Amino acid sequence: MSARRLSVGGLHLAAGGHALVRGVSLTLRRGRVLGLVGTSGSGKSLTTLALLDLLPPGVRQVAGMVALDDAPADRVALRGRTVGLVQQAPRGGFNPLVTIGRHFTETLACDGIRDAAARDAMLELLREVGFGDPASVVGLYPTQLSGGMLQRIMIALALARDPDFLLADEPTTDLDLVVQAQLLDLLERLVVRRGLGVLLVTHDFSVIARLADQVVVMDAGQVVEQRPVRRLFEDPAHPRTQALMAAHLALYA
Ligand SMILES: Nc1ncnc2c1ncn2[C@@H]1O[C@H](COP(=O)(O)OP(=O)(O)OP(=O)(O)O)[C@@H](O)[C@H]1O
Ligand SMILES: [Mg+2]
Structure with a gap:
């Protein structure tokens, strides 16, 4: 049975006696995209x-609980199988000495998928994230691929174990606008086709407008606003949300 909801409640994080995240609670739902926005350093990546x-x-969890459908979850057991992770800065997520193919075979082997079955699964995953000729990619090393290609491969790897949820930390940052748009289309397709529940971390309000159903705004380690995306754009309540949105409009209007 796949889970319907993944939530974190009352999350407090600290480093060296200094509070970094204070009382953050949020819930992901299958088939929905929860946008997490906030200025740099507001605690988005640590929460994720x-x-x-x-x-x-050096960063310590002082309080907080993660739950799957309201039952306390073993977070290590969630990794990959229930929750896929796409980390900020894709290059750092790959071993530069190992081919793309081997990244997949090692991940798939966690579920006992090997040999021909692993190759089929890998090619299918690469096709799903938009590689028309996936066989041409598997022998390449991460340094031979562009940032946009690596980002798609990172998503394919995160999906390899068929998770219910995907955590995507700044998946479109550093990509040009055309590749960004392709990636957002891909995430949207995955939500519809796989019924994934996505946490989409970004500081880009156009990404939020395009994809999110519900938005959480963080500032200085706290959630300052949480509402459906349309209401956030129509009537941002918190001064920090208003400032973020004004900065966005100044850049793109
Ligand atoms: N390993 C660490 N040790 C101590 N402090 C840390 C560590 N990692 C992050 N921090 C601090 O925690 C706060 C939140 O960091 P976090 O990376 O979650 O921010 P963010 O919202 O993801 O920012 P960005 O938009 O730049 O990615 C920041 O003040 C950061 O300096
Ligand atoms: Mg971050």
């Missing part, structure tokens, strides 16, 4: 990593 118990060294 805490969902899978992947906090960097």
Whole structure:
């Protein structure tokens, strides 16, 4: 049975006695995109990593619980199988010494998928994220691919174990607008086709407008606003949301 909801409640994170995230709660739902926005350093990535118990060294969880359909979840067991992760800055997520194909075979082997079955699964995943000739990619090394291609491969790897949820941290940052648009189309297709529940972390309001159903705004480690996307754009309530939106309009209007 796949889960319907993934939530974190009352998350507090600290480093060296300094609070970084304070009382954050949010819920992902299957088939929905939850946008998480906020200025740089507001705690978006740490909140995302805490969902899978992947906090960097030095950052400590002081309080908070992760639940799957309201039952407390073993966060290590969620990794890959229930929740896929697409990390900020895709290049860092790959081993530069290992081919793209081997990244897939190692991930698929976690579920006992090997040999011809692994190759079929890998080619199908690469096709699903938009590679017309997937066989030509598997022998390449990460350094031989563009940022947009790596980002799509990162998504394919995150989907390899057929998770119910996907955490995508700034998946379109550093990509040109055409590739960005392709990636957003891809995420939208995955939500519809697989019924994925997506946490979409971004500081780009046009990405939010394009994809999110519900939006959480963070500022200085706290959630300051949480509402459906249309209402956020019509009537941003918190001064921080208003400032972020004004900055966005100044850039793109
Ligand atoms: N390993 C760490 N040790 C100590 N402090 C950290 C560590 N990682 C992050 N922080 C601090 O925690 C806060 C939140 O960081 P986080 O990376 O979650 O921000 P963010 O909202 O994802 O920002 P960005 O939009 O730049 O990616 C920042 O003040 C950051 O300096
Ligand atoms: Mg971040």
